[in-house]
Amino acid sequence: MPTLDELLKSVEEKSLRHKLLDPNFSLIQLMKDMCQCFVELATDSSHESQERGVISETHYELKNSDASTALCLVGTDGNNEAPSDVSTGRDELRSLHDSNDITKGEEVVEIPWVNEVNNECPPSFHYIPGNLVFQNAYVKFTLSQITEDHCCTSCIGNCLSSSSPCVCVAETLYGFAYTADGLLKDDFLQECISMTRDPQLQSISSCMDCPLERSRNEEMLEPCKGHLNRKFIKECWRKCGCHKQCGNRVVQRGIRRKLQVFFTTDGKGWGLKTLEKLPKGAFVCEYIGEILTIKERHERTMQNSSITKTENPPSVLLDAYWNLKGALKDEEYLCLDASFYSNVARFINHRCLDANLIEIPVKIETPDHHYYHLAFFTTREVDALEELTWDYGIDFDDDNDQPNKKFQCKCGSKFCRNMKRPSRSRPLAR
Numbered sequence: 001m002p003t004l005d006e007l008l009k010s011v012e013e014k015s016l017r018h019k020l021l022d023p024n025f026s027l028i029q030l031m032k033d034m035c036q037c038f039v040e041l042a043t044d045s046s047h048e049s050q051e052r053g054v055i056s057e058t059h060y061e062l063k064n065s066d067a068s069t070a071l072c073l074v075g076t077d078g079n080n081e082a083p084s085d086v087s088t089g090r091d092e093l094r095s096l097h098d099s100n101d102i103t104k105g106e107e108v109v110e111i112p113w114v115n116e117v118n119n120e121c122p123p124s125f126h127y128i129p130g131n132l133v134f135q136n137a138y139v140k141f142t143l144s145q146i147t148e149d150h151c152c153t154s155c156i157g158n159c160l161s162s163s164s165p166c167v168c169v170a171e172t173l174y175g176f177a178y179t180a181d182g183l184l185k186d187d188f189l190q191e192c193i194s195m196t197r198d199p200q201l202q203s204i205s206s207c208m209d210c211p212l213e214r215s216r217n218e219e220m221l222e223p224c225k226g227h228l229n230r231k232f233i234k235e236c237w238r239k240c241g242c243h244k245q246c247g248n249r250v251v252q253r254g255i256r257r258k259l260q261v262f263f264t265t266d267g268k269g270w271g272l273k274t275l276e277k278l279p280k281g282a283f284v285c286e287y288i289g290e291i292l293t294i295k296e297r298h299e300r301t302m303q304n305s306s307i308t309k310t311e312n313p314p315s316v317l318l319d320a321y322w323n324l325k326g327a328l329k330d331e332e333y334l335c336l337d338a339s340f341y342s343n344v345a346r347f348i349n350h351r352c353l354d355a356n357l358i359e360i361p362v363k364i365e366t367p368d369h370h371y372y373h374l375a376f377f378t379t380r381e382v383d384a385l386e387e388l389t390w391d392y393g394i395d396f397d398d399d400n401d402q403p404n405k406k407f408q409c410k411c412g413s414k415f416c417r418n419m420k421r422p423s424r425s426r427p428l429a430r
C-alpha cells in the first residue's frame with residue numbers, strides 16, 4: 001500500500017503533466033475543500049431531510065499519516081463509533097458499515113441500516129454469512145462421514161413431492177418439516193413453539209457432569225440446569241441425489257427476505273426489522289458466529305468481562321443433543337459467539353416468551369450431532385416494518401448466567417421475566 005504522501009505526490013505530478021493546473025496545485029487542499037463543502041451542505045437546513053446515518057457514514061476526512069501508515073478513511077462525526085485513529089487502518093476500515101448493505105455483499109440480498117434516532121453507527125464486527133471455527137472446535141465435514149444412512153443418494157428432483165419421506169426427511173423423525181412454499185409445516189412449528197414455551201411439554205436432559213457448569217467453576221460444580229431436547233430439521237445436501245432446488249433445502253439457501261437494521265426508539269440499541277410481510281413459519285436468517293468450545297467461550301468471557309459492554313450479542317449453546325448421544329469430548333461441546341464475527345442475527349433483540357421468531361436446530365452438512373445450524377423462523381405472521389425478536393432464554397434472576405447477557409429488559413411483553421412476580425418458570429441454560 002502506498003503512503004498518503006506518495007499517493008498525493010503521484011496524483012499531483014500526473015495532473016501537472018496536463019499543464020492545465022497552477023504549479024502550486026495541492027491535491028490535499030482540493031480534498032479538504034471538498035470535505036468542507038460537504039460539511040456545509042450537510043449542515044445546511046435545506047438538507048435536513050437526509051438520513052443522519054447516511055451522513056455519518058459518508059462524511060470522511062482524509063488524515064495525513066506518517067511514512068509507515070497507509071492511506072486511511074476516517075469517520076469524522078464525533079458521536080459515531082467509527083474510528084478516529086489511523087494507526088490500525090485496515091481493521092478500522094472494516095468497521096465502517098455500508099449503509100446500503102451491512103452484509104458487504106456477503107448475502108444474496110442487501111440489508112441496509114438506518115438510524116433516525118441519533119448519530120451512532122452500528123457496532124464494528126466482521127460480517128460472515130456462515131459459521132467459522134475459531135480454533136479448537138471439532139467440526140468436520142467430510143464426504144466419507146456422510147454414509148448412505150445420512151443422505152438420500154437415490155432421490156431425484158424434489159424430495160417433498162415423494163409420497164414417502166427420503167432418508168434425510170426421515171431423520172427429522174416427524175416427516176416433512178417444510179411445505180412446498182418453503183415454510184415450516186404448521187404442526188411441526190406449533191410443536192417447536194410449545195416445547196420451548198410450555199414447561200410442561202419440555203423434554204429436558206440433565207448432565208451428570210455438565211460441561212457448562214464445569215467451565216464456570218471446576219472446583220465447586222453446580223448441578224446441571226438442564227438442556228432442552230429440541231426438535232430438529234435435517235436438510236438434504238450435496239451428497240444427496242435430489243435437485244439443488246429440492247424443497248428440503250431452505251436454510252442452506254441463506255437470507256431471502258427484505259430486512260433492515262435500525263436503531264430502536266425504546267432503548268434497546270440496534271434492532272432488526274422486516275420490510276415485507278412474513279408468513280408464519282418463514283425462514284428469516286441463521287444465528288451466525290464463531291464456533292467455540294465451551295472452554296474457549298468461558299476463557300473469552302473471562303478475558304473480556306472487564307471490557308465487554310452489555311450490547312454484545314450473547315453466545316448460544318449448541319446443546320440440543322447433550323447427553324442424548326453418549327459422552328462427548330471437550331472439543332465437541334460447542335457454542336456460537338457472535339461478538340466479533342457474525343451476521344445480521346446479532347441485531348435481533350430479546351422478547352420474553354411471545355417473540356415472533358423461534359430458533360430451530362437444522363442439520364445440513366454433518367451427521368455429527370454436536371454441531372448444527374440455528375435457524376430463525378417466524379412464529380406467526382409478521383407485518384412489514386415489525387421488529388423481529390427472539391427469546392434469548394435469559395434467567396434474569398440467575399447471577400451466574402453469562403454476565404454479558406444481563407440487561408434491564410425492555411421487551412414490553414406481558415410475559416416479561418424481568419418483572420418480579422411470585423411464581424414463574426425458570427428458563428433452561430442457553
Ligand SMILES: C[S@@+](CC[C@H](N)C(=O)[O-])C[C@H]1O[C@@H](n2cnc3c(N)ncnc32)[C@H](O)[C@@H]1O
Pocket residue numbers: 123267268269270271310311312313314345346347348349350351404405406407408409410411
Ligand atoms: C444480540 S444484541 C441485540 C442488538 C443490540 N440491541 C445492539 O444494539 O447491537 C443483545 C443486546 O441488545 C440489548 N437488548 C436486546 N433485547 C433487549 C431488551 N428486550 N431490552 C433491553 N435491551 C435489549 C441488550 O443490550 C443486549 O445485550
